[in-house]
Amino acid sequence: MYKIVVLIKQVPDTQNVGPDAMNADGTVNRQALPAIFNPEDLKALEMALQVKEQNPGTEITVLTMGPDRAAAIIRDSLSRGADKGVIISDMRFAGSDTLATSYALACAIKKIGHYDMVFGGRQAIDGDTAQVGPQVAEKLNLPQITYAEKLVSLKGDTITLTRRLDNGVETVEATLPVLVTVTASADDCRYPHAHRLLKYAKAAPEIWNADAIDPEMERLGLKGSPTKVKKIDNVVLAHKDAQQVEPTEAALNELVAGLMKDHIIG
Amino acid sequence: MILIYCELAENGHVADVSLELCTKGRSLANELGTQLAALVCGNGIADIEKQLYPFGVDKVFKADDRRLSPYRTLPHFAVLSKVIEENRPDIVLMGATCVGRDLAPRISSYLRCGLTADCTSLEIGSYEDKVTKKQYDKILYQIRPAFGGNIIATIVNPETRPQMATVREGVMKKEVVDANYKGTVTSLDANKYLRGEDECVKIIAREIEQQKINIKNSSIIVSGGYGMGSKENFEMLHQLAQALGGEVGATRAAVDAGFAEGDRQIGQTGVTVRPKLYIACGISGAVQHRAGMDQSGKIISINTDPEAPINAIADYTIIGDVCKVVPQLIACYNKNKK
Known part of the structure; x- marks a missing residue:
């Protein structure tokens, strides 16, 4: 049996941005965006659940950094088969970039203590940076296996996984403990169990503040974040003088003939 | 110094994305009045510097060892992190590829420096910290769309060095500056960089798929x-x-x-x-x-x-x-x- 930590994140659903997503001053109106379970983190949870299925007695702890309302994705994880959930939440984490985030998560994982595997999604849809996984791995001095697609086998302390790369698939073998980031083409997460849904509907996860994870305080939040936002620009479109073409046969014909004459199409 | 971490394509040539970054790196280096360096880690890369000089690379570092090909995180991490520590570049650029996006964050964590992923533009400019009123000149603007594409963010790393960014293939233009450009090459002794524990992840199979879809080169x-x-x-x-x-x-x-x-x-x-x-x-x-x-x-x-x-x-x-x-x-x- 194994001990697994799965890193999860509640994210604004940036794929379904409504017209009220932006405030008039160009800041993001977070209230208007539905909060969802980051899709690749769900796939990471599934990989952990597959380990648990094959190795009864395995214990899965899901860990997230976020506001208290992130309890929703902890409860969701519990209903799908995770055993424990922890939120690290503190105003002192505010303004964290990926470096400060990974530091806080690494401190929390150390507090959780024993772990054979750390799983997480490759990236979160609100930033698409794919940085936190490898950064947590470095901080815990773990080897990292990124873009994992399939768990091939797990025997004793040897894990074998396939990785989905730009130009193919690689099968790698590593000795535990490892950190694994799971990519979009991995298996979808199983559905919640009905009885677990009921059981955990009101479950309150453990919430740890900054003091609880015993960090060097100057490495947290804004202070611990080397990247600064110099400015945010609203997307202003420089209007080209577009030529409007009516969707009529004559007009389209003229367009196509013109492009052919200019050798843009041959 | 500006350092480009160069990737190798399957055919052993320097990857396009790395040459594009060399081209961008050259123009940034001119603006800063500094040198452009490139690091290549691979196996059997005897004349690799000849591919890089025409893009205006002043200094090529190369580590040639069987443990460095195909790419694995820890051996490449060992070489790149030390090369950065030894040469203290102001800027490190990497491709936003499977390799660059695997390696760059581990490096940034180790060096505790800032990293911006998937930049669509890189510029040099100044920055004033609104709280400390400290003025920073000639720093790297790392520009990228953010938050569902509703905004464009300009990110800076005023205090930490190197300033690190990844850029996707095709974003920057690849351009030879001078076919006869001459730089210098430094061969690194891999044994001084690699440790036994860097071998703990083993590649047991690789299936390289021919790219069936070639939108990049389509007119x-x-x-x-x-x-x-x-x-x-x-x-x-x-x-x-x-x-x-x-x-x-x-x-x-x-x-x-x-x-x-x-x-x-x-x-x-x-x-x-x-x-x-x-x-x-x-x-x-x-x-x-x-x-x-x-x-x-x-x-x-x-x-x-x-x-x-x-x-x-x-x-x-x-x-x-x-x-x-x-x-x-x-x-x-x-x-x-x-």
Whole structure:
């Protein structure tokens, strides 16, 4: 049996941005965006659940950094088969970039203590940076296996996984403990169990503040974040003088003939 | 010093994305009055520096060892982190590839320095910290769309060095500065850099897939968005592309909806393209998508929505139903070809 930590994140659903997503001053109106379970983190949870299925007695702890309302994705994880959930939440984490985030998560994982595997999604849809996984791995001095697609086998302390790369698939073998980031083409997460849904509907996860994870305080939040936002620009479109073409046969014909004459199409 | 971490393609040549970064690195180095360096880690890379000099690289570091090919995180991490510590570059640039996005964050964590992923533009400028009032000159602006593409963020790392950024393939232009440019090469002794524990992840199989879809090098791209409505409707884009001798591209939304394969995705988190002609079908034009295609020669937008942001960068806009317009375009082309 194994001990697994799965890193999860509640994210604004940036794929379904409504017209009220932006405030008039160009800041993001977070209230208007539905909060969802980051899709690749769900796939990471599934990989952990597959380990648990094959190795009864395995214990899965899901860990997230976020506001208290992130309890929703902890409860969701519990209903799908995770055993424990922890939120690290503190105003002192505010303004964290990926470096400060990974530091806080690494401190929390150390507090959780024993772990054979750390799983997480490759990236979160609100930033698409794919940085936190490898950064947590470095901080815990773990080897990292990124873009994992399939768990091939797990025997004793040897894990074998396939990785989905730009130009193919690689099968790698590593000795535990490892950190694994799971990519979009991995298996979808199983559905919640009905009885677990009921059981955990009101479950309150453990919430740890900054003091609880015993960090060097100057490495947290804004202070611990080397990247600064110099400015945010609203997307202003420089209007080209577009030529409007009516969707009529004559007009389209003229367009196509013109492009052919200019050798843009041959 | 500006350092480019260079990747090798399967054929052993320096990858295009790395040469593009060398080109950008050269112009940034000129602006800063500093040297451009490149690091290559591989196996059997005797004359690799000759591929790099024409792009204006002053200094090539190379580590040639069987443990460094194919790429694995820890051996490359060991070499790159030490080369940075020994040479203290101001800026380190890497491709936003599977390799760069695996390696860069581990390096940034180790060095405790800032890293910005998937930049669409890099510039040099000044920055004033609003709290400390401290002024920073000649630092790297790392510019990228953020938050669902609703905003463009300019990120800086004022205090930490190096300033690190990753950039996707095709975003920067690859340009030889001088075919006779001469730099120097430093061969690194891999044994001084690699430790036994760097071997703890073993590659037991590799299947390299030939790229079936080649949108990057296509001069005509017919691209579809979520507005295509279905996979069946998307099929007509293949017909138009085939007629014109082009390739089919897609937005992230279209890929997520299952209308097209991931390899066709154009945009900040997909491929960046610069075709002669880009036909945007049922694409609203989120900034991440535009970041991947706004350098196209001519852009035709076909959309029912006259207010779609894509229309603002189009040369021709056709306000209408793509499902009707696309077959009409195919018919017009066939008629004119004769």
